[in-house]
Amino acid sequence: MNALEITDLSVRYGRTRVVERVSLSVPKGRTVGLVGESGSGKSTIAAAAVGLVRPESGSIRVDGVETATGGAAARRARRRMQLVFQDPFSALDPLMPIGDSIAEALRATGRRWTRAERIARVRELLAQVHLDPDRAGERPGAFSGGQRQRITIARALAGEPSVLIADEVTSALDVSVQGAILNLLREVQQELGLSMLFISHNLAVVRYISDEVCVMRHGKLVEAGPTEALLANPADPYTVDLLDAVPVLGERMQF
Numbered sequence: 001m002n003a004l005e006i007t008d009l010s011v012r013y014g015r016t017r018v019v020e021r022v023s024l025s026v027p028k029g030r031t032v033g034l035v036g037e038s039g040s041g042k043s044t045i046a047a048a049a050v051g052l053v054r055p056e057s058g059s060i061r062v063d064g065v066e067t068a069t070g071g072a073a074a075r076r077a078r079r080r081m082q083l084v085f086q087d088p089f090s091a092l093d094p095l096m097p098i099g100d101s102i103a104e105a106l107r108a109t110g111r112r113w114t115r116a117e118r119i120a121r122v123r124e125l126l127a128q129v130h131l132d133p134d135r136a137g138e139r140p141g142a143f144s145g146g147q148r149q150r151i152t153i154a155r156a157l158a159g160e161p162s163v164l165i166a167d168e169v170t171s172a173l174d175v176s177v178q179g180a181i182l183n184l185l186r187e188v189q190q191e192l193g194l195s196m197l198f199i200s201h202n203l204a205v206v207r208y209i210s211d212e213v214c215v216m217r218h219g220k221l222v223e224a225g226p227t228e229a230l231l232a233n234p235a236d237p238y239t240v241d242l243l244d245a246v247p248v249l250g251e252r253m254q255f
Contacts (some may be wrong), residue, residue, distance in 0.1 A: 001064050002161045003028045003195030004049070006079065009058035011044050017042050026163065031189065031196040033210030033227065035203050035242065041219040042199045044165045048085045056146045062163055079108045082161035085105075086168040088148035092140040098151050099136030102126070106158030125154040128191075129184060145176035150184065151153070157188065164189070166198045182209050203242045209230060215239050220235070 004026040012194060020151040026032045035041050047053040049060055050141075051067070057099045064100045065077035070233040085091040092101055106113055106121060113121070123133035129150040140148055149169060156164060166185060169180040186209060189196055200206050206213055213225040215236065222236045234240050 001028065002026060002061075003063060004050065005059075005061040005064075006045065007059045007061075008115050009045065009048060009060070010058045011041070011048050011053055012057040012071045018219050019048070019055075022057070022219075022221050024214050024221065024224065026195045026197050027195050027212075028162075028195050030211045031186075031198055031209055032215045032242070033206035034199045034216060035201065035206045035213060036195060036216035037201055037242075040216040041169055041233060042201075046083060046165050046197070046199055049165060050081055056254070059140055059144060061154070069115060076110065079110060079159060079164040081165065082156040083165045084149075084152050084156045084169050087172045088145055088152050089140075089172070090151050091147060094140050097139055098143070099126075102136075102158050105155045105158035108161075115177070116184075121158070125158055126151075126158065128188065131156045131248050135196060145173050146181060149173060149181055151159075153181075153184065153188070157192070162195060162242075164194050164196045165199070166196060168201070169198075172200070185209065197216070203231075204246045215242070242252045 002025040006025070007023050009019055009022045010017060022045060024032065033129060034045065036042050048055045062077040062081050062197060066071050067074050067078045092098065102122045102125055103118045106118060122136055126133045126136060131147060131223065132148055140151070143151065170181055182205065185196065186193065198206065198209055210227050212225065213227045213230050215222050215238065219239045222238055223230065223234065231243060
């Protein structure tokens with residue numbers, strides 16, 4: 001069974017259809033990269049998956065459960081999917097201590113937490129993303145961009161997801177810290193057995209982190225397949241153009 005299955009998804013903004021009949025799946029414990037230029041519809045798929053955008057048609061299933069239906073099972077399925085946003089500077093309330101931001105996300109587990117349990121869990125999550133748990137009382141302004149992105153990852157993990165959607169999570173960061181965030185995502189994925197949909201316009205980044213790649217252009221999926229096989233022999237001219245834009249090809253990037 002796939003952890004995330006998107007079937008014939010179409011999304012329209014006004015009169016413009018920005019995603020057209022896209023189908024893709026994320027196998028359990030694997031990372032699927034969704035790559036394409038800005039405006040190709042990648043982030044709209046992420047927004048539709050987590051319920052921020054209403055699809056025109058199609059279905060979204062998490063662990064085999066349709067998320068659009070009513071009832072407790074659909075709510076639980078939606079909670080098992082968590083989104084890490086692109087911009088860590090706007091994703092966090094500047095007036096709220098980071099520990100409180102992470103604690104709020106514990107509600108997605110559907111469990112009741114005592115105050116002591118919340119504090120202990122927040123500390124665990126901060127340690128898991130390699131931040132000092134003793135800084136839980138500090139506000140976002142005390143942290144660098146890379147540290148803030150670690151906080152947003154901790155907040156996503158607080159919901160105990162089976163599927164993590166990472167939407168352009170390195171694009172707002174300095175190149176010097178992008179690799180550290182990618183390695184952190186790979187680390188927590190392996191530790192927790194997560195499945196991940198990794199969205200980026202940067203094919204080199206997608207190549208580094210993904211087991212499979214889906215290539216989008218103008219709201220449509222143009223090709224998909226195992227990462228190295230697809231990039232070694234792309235079938236669509238657009239994928240070739242994306243490859244030509246990568247400075248160094250061949251082996252996976254080393255961060």
